[in-house]
Amino acid sequence: MSPAILILLAFGLSLAGWLAARSRAWAFKRANPAQRLASLPGYHGWYVALWVAVPAVVFAVAWSILSPNLVLASVLADPAASALPAFGFERQTILGEARAVATGKAFAVFNPLAQPLIEPFRNALHRYDIIGLLVTLAVALGGGTFGFLRLRPDFNTRTRVERSVMGILLVASLVAVLTTAGIFLSLLFETVRFFGMVSPVDFLTGTHWSPDPMAASADPGNYGAIPLFWGTLYIGAIIAMVVAIPLGLMSAIYLTQYASSSVRKVMKPLLELLAGVPTVVYGYFAALTVAPAVRDFGQAIGIASASSESALAAGLVMGVMIIPFVSSMADDSIAAVPQAMRDGSLAMGATRSETIVKVLIPAALPGIVAGVMLAVSRAIGETMIVVMAAGAAANLSANPFQAMTTVTFQIVAMLTGEGSFDHPATLGAFALGMLLFLVTLTLNFVALRVVKRYREAYE
Amino acid sequence: MNAPLNAAAENVFPEPVAEAKISARNVSVYYGAKQAIDSVSIDIPKNYVTAFIGPSGCGKSTFLRTINRMNDTIAGARVDGEILLDGEDIYRSGMDVVQLRARVGMVFQKPNPFPKTIYENIAYGPRIHGLTTSKSELDGIVESSLQRAGLWDEVKDRLTDSGTALSGGQQQRLCIARAIAVDPEVILMDEPCSALDPIATARIEELIDELRGKFAIVIVTHSMQQAARVSQRTAFFHLGKIVEYGTTSDIFTNPRQERTKDYITGRYG
Numbered sequence: 001m002s003p004a005i006l007i008l009l010a011f012g013l014s015l016a017g018w019l020a021a022r023s024r025a026w027a028f029k030r031a032n033p034a035q036r037l038a039s040l041p042g043y044h045g046w047y048v049a050l051w052v053a054v055p056a057v058v059f060a061v062a063w064s065i066l067s068p069n070l071v072l073a074s075v076l077a078d079p080a081a082s083a084l085p086a087f088g089f090e091r092q093t094i095l096g097e098a099r100a101v102a103t104g105k106a107f108a109v110f111n112p113l114a115q116p117l118i119e120p121f122r123n124a125l126h127r128y129d130i131i132g133l134l135v136t137l138a139v140a141l142g143g144g145t146f147g148f149l150r151l152r153p154d155f156n157t158r159t160r161v162e163r164s165v166m167g168i169l170l171v172a173s174l175v176a177v178l179t180t181a182g183i184f185l186s187l188l189f190e191t192v193r194f195f196g197m198v199s200p201v202d203f204l205t206g207t208h209w210s211p212d213p214m215a216a217s218a219d220p221g222n223y224g225a226i227p228l229f230w231g232t233l234y235i236g237a238i239i240a241m242v243v244a245i246p247l248g249l250m251s252a253i254y255l256t257q258y259a260s261s262s263v264r265k266v267m268k269p270l271l272e273l274l275a276g277v278p279t280v281v282y283g284y285f286a287a288l289t290v291a292p293a294v295r296d297f298g299q300a301i302g303i304a305s306a307s308s309e310s311a312l313a314a315g316l317v318m319g320v321m322i323i324p325f326v327s328s329m330a331d332d333s334i335a336a337v338p339q340a341m342r343d344g345s346l347a348m349g350a351t352r353s354e355t356i357v358k359v360l361i362p363a364a365l366p367g368i369v370a371g372v373m374l375a376v377s378r379a380i381g382e383t384m385i386v387v388m389a390a391g392a393a394a395n396l397s398a399n400p401f402q403a404m405t406t407v408t409f410q411i412v413a414m415l416t417g418e419g420s421f422d423h424p425a426t427l428g429a430f431a432l433g434m435l436l437f438l439v440t441l442t443l444n445f446v447a448l449r450v451v452k453r454y455r456e457a458y459e
Numbered sequence: 460m461n462a463p464l465n466a467a468a469e470n471v472f473p474e475p476v477a478e479a480k481i482s483a484r485n486v487s488v489y490y491g492a493k494q495a496i497d498s499v500s501i502d503i504p505k506n507y508v509t510a511f512i513g514p515s516g517c518g519k520s521t522f523l524r525t526i527n528r529m530n531d532t533i534a535g536a537r538v539d540g541e542i543l544l545d546g547e548d549i550y551r552s553g554m555d556v557v558q559l560r561a562r563v564g565m566v567f568q569k570p571n572p573f574p575k576t577i578y579e580n581i582a583y584g585p586r587i588h589g590l591t592t593s594k595s596e597l598d599g600i601v602e603s604s605l606q607r608a609g610l611w612d613e614v615k616d617r618l619t620d621s622g623t624a625l626s627g628g629q630q631q632r633l634c635i636a637r638a639i640a641v642d643p644e645v646i647l648m649d650e651p652c653s654a655l656d657p658i659a660t661a662r663i664e665e666l667i668d669e670l671r672g673k674f675a676i677v678i679v680t681h682s683m684q685q686a687a688r689v690s691q692r693t694a695f696f697h698l699g700k701i702v703e704y705g706t707t708s709d710i711f712t713n714p715r716q717e718r719t720k721d722y723i724t725g726r727y728g
Contacts, residue, residue, distance in 0.1 A: 261534070340571035344634070346532055347567075348584045348641065349560035358583070363574050 003064035006136045010056035013137075014049040017144040021048035021151060028153040039158035047157035050164050051147030056140035063135070067128045074124040080116035089420075187437060190430035197424040198223045203431060209394035209410075211425035213417050218424040225432065227394035231404035232436075235315040235390060236379035239400060243319025244375055248326025249368065253356055255327070256334045268331075275324040279384040286317035286389035298401035306401035309391035315400070318385050325375040326368075333367020334360055366450050373447035377440040383408040407432045480505040480645060480675040481526060486540035488521050488530065495521045497699040498540070503645075503692075508667060508676045510686035510707065513696035514722065519679045522696070523647050526677065527563040528556050544645070561588050563645040564638035569654045570630035572622030572637070577614050580622040580633055581605060584641035600640055608636035609666050628659025635666060639674075646670070648678040652685065664689050683723060687711050695719045 025041035037044075072095070075081060085091050098114040100106035102121035109115055151157070195203070197218045206224015215222075251271060255264050291313035298306025337360050345355040361368070391403025392413065414429035421427070479502035488496035496518045503509050511519035521530070528549060530536040541548045549559055561584070572580050581601040584590075591597040601618070605611040610632045614625070622633055631651055638646055648667070652660040667676060667689045680686050686693050687707060694704040695716075703710060703719045714720045 338571070340567060340569055341573060343529065343532065343565075343567060344571040344573065344637075345583070347527060347529060347560055347565035348587065348637065349557045350583075350587050351557055354587050358587070359573055 003060050006060035006063065006132060007057055009133075009136060010053050010060060010140050013056065013140040013144065014053035017052040017148070018045040018049035020144075021045045021148055024148065024151055028151075032153065035153050038154045038156040039161075043157040043161050044151055046161045048144055048147040048151070050161065052140045052144040054164070055143040056136050059139045060132075060136055063132045067132060071121070071124040071128055074127075075117060075120045078117070078120040080120065083113055083116075184437065187430050187434045190427055191434040193422075194424055194427035194431045197427070203428075207396055209405075211414065211428055213414075213420075213423055213425035215425070223424065223428060225407075225435075227396040228405060228407045228410055228432065229435075230396055231311065231386075231390065231394070232380050232406040232408070234398075234400075234404060235311050235386060235406060236318060236382065237376050239312060239315025240319040240322060240379045241372065241376065243316055244322045244326050244379075245372060247319075248323045248371075248375075249330050251323065252327040252330035252334060253361075256331055257352060257356055257360070271327060272324050274321065275328075277321070279321065279382060280388075282317050282321050283384040283388035286313050286385050290317055291389050294401065303399070303401050305399060307391070307403045309389060309403040310401050311390055311404040312400035314386050314390035314404075317389065318379050318382055321382070321385070322375040322379055325378055326371050329371025329374065330364065330368045333364040333371070336367065337363045366453065370447040370450040373443045373450070377443035377447075380406075381408060381436060381440050383412060387412055407436050411436075478505045479503065480545065481677075482543040482546075483522075483525075484541050484543070486522070486525060486538065486542060488518070488525060489537045489539075490533070491535040495699055496525070499699075499701050501694060501701060501704055503675060503677060505675050506672050507691040508671050508678060508689050509692045509694065510690035511677065511679045511694050511696055512681075512683060512686050512722075513702075515681075517696040518699040519694075519696040520649050523649055523677060523679050526645070526647055527560050527565055529560075529565065531556065561641050562643055563647060564641065564643035566631070566634050566638055566646065566648045566651045568650040570627055570634050572625070572630050572633050574621065574623055576619045577605075577622050577625070577633060578618040580637050581640050584637060588641055590641065604636040604640040605633075607639055607670070608632045609662070609669070610636055626659070628655050628662055631655060631659070631663060632666065635663075635670075639670075643674065645675045645677065648676065650679050650681060653681060660685075683711070695722060697722070 022041045022045035025037060025044035028035075029037060029041070075095070075098075084094060094111050094114045095117070097106065097109045097111060098117035098121050101109055101114075101118045102125060109118070198220045202220035203223050203225050205226065206221065207226045208221055208224045209227050210222045212219075212222060251267075255268055255271075259267060287309075291308055291310060294310050294313040294316070295306045295308050298310070298312075341359050341363060342355055345359045346352075350358065386406045386409045390406060390409060392405050392409065393403045394405050394410075395402050397404070411429040411432050414426050414432075417426070481501075481503040483499055483501050483503075486496060486499045487494060499518075499522055511523060513519050524530045525538055525542060526544075526549075530538060538550060541550060543549070544559070544562065548554070573583065575583070578601055581604050582597055585597055585600050591600060602611060602615075605614060610629060613629060614620075614633075622630065625633060631654075635646075635651075652663050655663065664685065667678065670676060671691075678686075678690065690707045692705070693707045693710040695702045695710065695714075695718075697718055703714060703716045705715075710719065711723060714723060720726075
């Protein structure tokens with residue numbers, strides 16, 4: 001039985017609990033009209049409803065995690081399972097096939113070893129479904145009864161409901177935090193496996209990158225990630241920033257200091273629209289329009305190695321893509337500089353541009369720096385543009401007309417290939433992902449700290 | 460400046476000013492469709508402190524800001540009439556606003572030092588106007604400006620600290636020093652003590668008194684006691700017009716207009 005059904009069941013029961021508790025509260029009121037209830041009848045309803053729903057939902061979620069393992073354990077306990085190969089891919093496949101037939105997703109098995117396991121699977125699934133359903137009901141009813149029996153006219157359900165509302169909100173906010181932690185842990189696990197095969201020293205200091213998914217054993221010399229880091233930094237943090245910082249900053253200055261409000265009303269949303277364009281659209285703009293133009297330009301100025309995929313093409317388009325990140329942060333922080341600063345400078349006889357350069361930008365600098373950091377972290381994590389326009393060759397070169405590859409591109413290439421999941425040519429993707437994750441996390445963290453300190457300075 | 464006053468202005472101008480630094484003639488200010496100042500004429504003398512008093516919203520700050528054209532920075536603001544600084548219309552086309560503001564300095568209601576060091580705060584004006592040619596000359600201006608603002612002894616050992624780290628009263632004196640540093644002819648002060656405690660206020664008032672005689676000072680204030688203490692001339696604004704303008708002692712002891720008397724005796728405002 002799917003957890004969704006169990007959760008729906010819990011909500012149905014909690015509705016019943018709500019109605020019952022509310023009418024109980026009305027009954028208190030009717031029995032003794034002189035006495036005031038400590039809480040409104042609705043709160044009594046919510047109190048019992050929460051007692052029904054929360055334990056039952058918690059159980060249903062836990063059960064959905066636990067029950068597949070229980071099913072598997074009882075299937076493996078069956079004598080027919082002793083014929084299975086001990087470990088590895090084949091064992092997983094056979095179990096998967098038997099399970100698919102048992103749940104009705106497939107009609108027959110390919111591997112004869114799976115055939116005798118179908119029946120045990122079906123039985124175990126059925127058994128644990130029933131158990132799950134019964135326990136959910138028991139937990140819901142038990143919780144509801146406990147809550148219902150505690151209702152008294154003077155029992156203050158309002159503060160208790162209020163407290164559980166806080167709890168529910170806390171859980172909601174924890175989801176994002178726990179997801180981050182989960183991503184980190186899953187990356188960590190595979191990264192450790194990868195570093196068991198290729199030493200971190202070779203990985204972090206080697207300059208040659210050509211993982212071969214077909215090679216029987218990993219040659220650490222092929223897993224030097226320096227060219228990838230270089231390509232990522234060159235495209236995302238250098239070329240893209242050379243485009244995005246001046247353009248973003250200048251458009252922010254124009255919009256906050258020079259534009260009339262009607263121009264601003266039109267320009268600002270248009271600029272922010274850039275951030276909403278799907279990156280794949282930028283990708284083909286880069287690959288089909290910008291890259292050939294960059295190549296022709298390179299060849300025209302006599303660079304014979306200019307290729308049709310180049311770091312410059314990808315970096316230019318990426319720079320345009322992140323202009324809104326830089327400009328909207330810069331815009332906010334320039335606008336947050338108190339008007340009194342501006343007036344003070346203007347009243348000293350400074351021109352508008354002197355005021356901007358000497359007072360507004362220095363005062364807004366922390367916010368601008370934070371915006372740039374967020375933009376860099378966005379740029380180095382960007383994938384589609386580099387996949388389409390930067391190339392696959394791991395070149396360690398400063399020539400922007402050459403093809404270069406990035407961490408994100410290699411992750412895509414490694415995970416979409418034919419390699420198996422225990423080969424370093426695939427696992428390497430997790431190590432790269434881990435590094436990328438750590439770098440962007442650090443950048444975001446520092447940027448947020450900078451913004452926070454800056455806000456404190458003016459409030 | 461001896462441009463004749465119009466009849467309406469004569470009515471509120473009891474004695475001729477020997478040396479008018481600023482002469483306003485029929486100045487009206489509009490914010491969009493709303494009129495904030497209605498045909499104000501006034502002569503402001505050199506070497507004295509002139510106070511603008513009046514209830515909130517009477518236009519005294521708006522009028523102050525027309526004198527260094529700070530209203531230009533407000534979208535939709537429009538100024539009619541003429542304001543002469545040493546006989547020169549500051550609203551004529553081709554007037555260099557930057558030069559004007561170097562000659563007419565301003566101190567704001569809330570101290571607004573730049574988030575830079577104390578030294579850089581003072582050096583800001585001389586630098587943008589190219590007043591000095593050497594570092595030692597600039598050091599001299601910083602020191603003398605801080606001396607004149609009575610702040611030197613308190614900050615001479617920490618010129619590299621941030622200007623925003625000073626106390627409110629010190630910040631305001633820093634702003635006065637900053638205004639003095641470009642050697643202006645007029646200093647406009649828009650309620651310079653309204654954000655300060657009584658001790659810091661007394662210090663600023665002393666300072667204004669010391670600076671009198673070197674600059675024409677125009678101060679907007681909500682405090683009638685302050686106007687009485689620091690100014691030699693007082694203009695009473697009400698509903699965008701000057702109701703009465705005269706020597707401070709006349710305005711406070713012998714007001715000619717009923718409305719002035721009511722305001723000064725605290726009947727409204």
